[in-house]
Amino acid sequence: MTATTWIKNAAWVVAWDAAAGRHAYLRDGDVVFRGGGIEFVGRDWQGHADRVIDGRDRLVLPGLVDLHAHPSLEPAGKGMMEELASPALWMNRLYEFLFLMWPSGAEGAAASVKVAVAELLKSGCTTFVDMSMAWEGWLDTLAETGIRAYAGPLFGSARWRTPSGHQVVWDWAPDDGRSALQNALAKIGEAERHSSGRLRGIVTPTTIDTCSGDLLKASLAAADAAGLPIQLHAAQSLVEVHEIIRRTGMTPIEWLASIGFLTPRTIIGHGIFLDHHPWLHWHKQQELGLLADSGATVVHCPLAFAMRGVAMHDFGRYRDAGVRMAIGTDTYPHNMMEEMRWTGVLGKVVRGHVAPASAGTIFEAATVGAARALGRDDLGKLARGSKADIVLVDIKHPAMRPLRDPLKSLIYTATDRAVIDVFVDGRQVVADGKVTTFDLDKALDRLQEEQERLFARIPSIDWAKRGIDDLAPLSLARHPDCQH
Numbered sequence: 197m198t199a200t201t202w203i204k205n206a207a208w209v210v211a212w213d214a215a216a217g218r219h220a221y222l223r224d225g226d227v228v229f230r231g232g233g234i235e236f237v238g239r240d241w242q243g244h245a246d247r248v249i250d251g252r253d254r255l256v257l258p259g260l261v262d263l264h265a266h267p268s269l270e271p272a273g274k275g276m277m278e279e280l281a282s283p284a285l286w287m288n289r290l291y292e293f294l295f296l297m298w299p300s301g302a303e304g305a306a307a308s309v310k311v312a313v314a315e316l317l318k319s320g321c322t323t324f325v326d327m328s329m330a331w332e333g334w335l336d337t338l339a340e341t342g343i344r345a346y347a348g349p350l351f352g353s354a355r356w357r358t359p360s361g362h363q364v365v366w367d368w369a370p371d372d373g374r375s376a377l378q379n380a381l382a383k384i385g386e387a388e389r390h391s392s393g394r395l396r397g398i399v400t401p402t403t404i405d406t407c408s409g410d411l412l413k414a415s416l417a418a419a420d421a422a423g424l425p426i427q428l429h430a431a432q433s434l435v436e437v438h439e440i441i442r443r444t445g446m447t448p449i450e451w452l453a454s455i456g457f458l459t460p461r462t463i464i465g466h467g468i469f470l471d472h473h474p475w476l477h478w479h480k481q482q483e484l485g486l487l488a489d490s491g492a493t494v495v496h497c498p499l500a501f502a503m504r505g506v507a508m509h510d511f512g513r514y515r516d517a518g519v520r521m522a523i524g525t526d527t528y529p530h531n532m533m534e535e536m537r538w539t540g541v542l543g544k545v546v547r548g549h550v551a552p553a554s555a556g557t558i559f560e561a562a563t564v565g566a567a568r569a570l571g572r573d574d575l576g577k578l579a580r581g582s583k584a585d586i587v588l589v590d591i592k593h594p595a596m597r598p599l600r601d602p603l604k605s606l607i608y609t610a611t612d613r614a615v616i617d618v619f620v621d622g623r624q625v626v627a628d629g630k631v632t633t634f635d636l637d638k639a640l641d642r643l644q645e646e647q648e649r650l651f652a653r654i655p656s657i658d659w660a661k662r663g664i665d666d667l668a669p670l671s672l673a674r675h676p677d678c679q680h
Contacts, residue, residue, distance in 0.1 A: 198231035199246040201584075201622070206251030207591055208602050210258065210559075211237045212579035219258075219560065219577065221602075227256050229584035232621040237578045249617075253592045255602045258578045259322025259344075259585030259620065260532045261566035263495040264427070264465050264524025267312030268305040268328040271528045272647045273297040276668040278503055284362030286434040287505055291358045293667070296657055297650050299331070304646035306337045310639035313341040314631045315530040319612035322585035322620045323567075323575055325427065325524070327400045327465075330383045339392035342625040342633035344585065346570065347387040348400030348427060351376035353408045359659055364435055366406065373411045377401075381418055394621055397422075398570075403429040404448050405436045409455045416457055425570050427463035427495070428452075431483075437469045437476065447471050449483040453490065460491035463522070463569050467494040468501060468508045488518035493569035496561070497526035498538040511543040511561075512552025522566035523558070533611035536562055540607060555603045584622035589614045 209225035212218075228236040228245065236243075270277075276297065281287040299305035309326075316324055323344040328334065330349040338345045353373035354366040369376070384397030399419040401407045407415075412428070419426040431437060431448045444451045449470060452458050464487070471478040487494060496511055508514070515521055523535050536558050543552040563576035574582045591599055595610035606614060618626035625633050651664040658667070 200228065200230045200235070200244065201247045201249065201619075202241065202243075202245035203227040203249045203251045203254070203256055203586070203588070204241075206254050206256045208255040209237065210256065210578060210603070212258075212577035212582070214579065219556070219563070225256070226251075227578060227586065229586065229619070229622050232584050232623075234578060234580055234582045234584050234586075236580060249588070251588075253590060254616075255589040255591050255596075255606070256578065257320060257587040257589060258563050258576050258582070259587055259618070260320050260562045261522070261570070261576050262316060262321045262324035262524050262530070262532050262535075263463060263493075263522040263566040263569060264327065264497055264526055265312065265316070265324050265530055266327055266527060267309045267530060268326070268331065268334070269298055269308070270526075271308045271311050271530075272299065272304070272643060272650055274528055274647075276651075276664065277527070280668055281504060282358070282361055285358070285364065288433045288435055289504065290433060291356055291364045291435060292361055292659070296654050297647075298329075299646065300649050300653070302332045303642065304649070305331045306333060307639045307642035307646055309334075309337050310341060310634055310636065311643050312528065312530040313338075313343050314636045314639070315528075316525070316532065317341070317343060317618050317620075317626050317631055318615060318629065319531040319533045320587040320589075320615045320618060321530075321532040322587070322618065323570075324530075325398055325570075327427065330379070335383075335387055335390055335395055338395060339390060340634055342620055342623060344394045344575075344583075344620055346396045346398040346425075347384065348398040349380040349383045350400055350402040351380045352402040352406035353411045354406040356406060357659075361659065364439070372408050373401075374414065377411065377415060377418065381422075384422075384424065396570075397424055399424050399426040401426070401428050403432070403436065404452070405439050412452075412457050413455060416459070416462070419461055423571070425461055425463060427465055428457075429465040430467060431464070431469045432466035434469060434475065447476075447478065447483060449486055453486045458486060458490035458492045461571075462490070462492040464492055464494045465524070466497060466501070466526075467514075468506060472513075473509050484514060484517040484519060487514075491520065493520040493522050493565070495522040495524045495566070495569070496539060497524045497535065498542050499529075499535055500526040502538060502542060507542045507546050510546040510552050511539050511558075512547060515553060515557060520565060520569065521561045522569050523562040531612055532562060533607065533615070536607045537611055555601070555607045558607060559603055584619055586619040587615060588617040590616045
């Protein structure tokens, strides 16, 4: 028999107001879930529960949805990538350094995924899009973590490289990436059929500059036929924007619109360098309107780009133009609370105004905004019939007090530190702030070993044959007494 859990008399509940179509605060409320679904959100529930959770010191939230992450490809770069850039490529590190730290095998990739997912779960994220290169054991590892995941095997028509640090070359596949698309669709099928019931697929042609127009059209047709969302990196770097203009005479979003790629099914990863961005000095400004009219979603990942000196101009302006917005983590840390915080702070800095986007609109993007982009009406909100993806926050945590507006306290001050319990599909995956589904310490040890392996191979991959200490010197000099 399926157990019933009652979160009783919660001090604050971010409940779904169906009539208004928005989140709303409910005081002294009850949330009841049975198995993987929510049965009741309201006050004074009457019924039997197998487990009762005292909610008097709790804020209850719907699980966050991370629409853009690379968990098997990025976490090993910690301590290296934060201050690394290519000055001759507009300070972007993608083209020169991205491939240096990709996993050496399935064991390293699995450790990387577990470390990233632990960060996600502990920051209140219960669903995420994993855009990775497919590897043996990928889907089973995702399932083991307990999170709800959309697997997006990356594919394209070309692969970039830099032979010099100031030039980017695209090596094109003889078959235009069609075989890679078919391989990706096969892996997506495996995700959709996975026994866990928490895995789905998403079509993910990798980046606009590594995909031909024909491949993008074929990818969209495949997504339409299967009823799947589709996501593409676009307008994420000046190198890319200049290259697309060189090829087509159009800016990236303008070109995607011209080939019919912008639809309500489409998710644009990053979408930073649109034609209104001041760094472009472009002669017309129409891309926000193209995105808004198409119903496509832009997923904003502020922290990774802030570490490169880049910011969207700005989150509030996109929303004001009618663009659908979501939030993702991209590289590391995979911490959705921090991404919401940076969304708010950088939006204020770029706009030069304190209110380009409120905590409420940021939270909306990280929940129902992302769920809508995935075609899901049962994620990102606390309502009867929604999935039991639920987050409990300790409102007595010092960073939450004094407490007047819990979302503001959580997003701007406490972030993930106040998250105490997390449920995915009704199963508890975080208890007292600790992940319960796998051994995080073991995964961290393996990731440490993987990082050291990857550091050792850097000179054989880097175009200039540099080592890790050449690329990313330690923050402080070694003490004279240090023997290592």
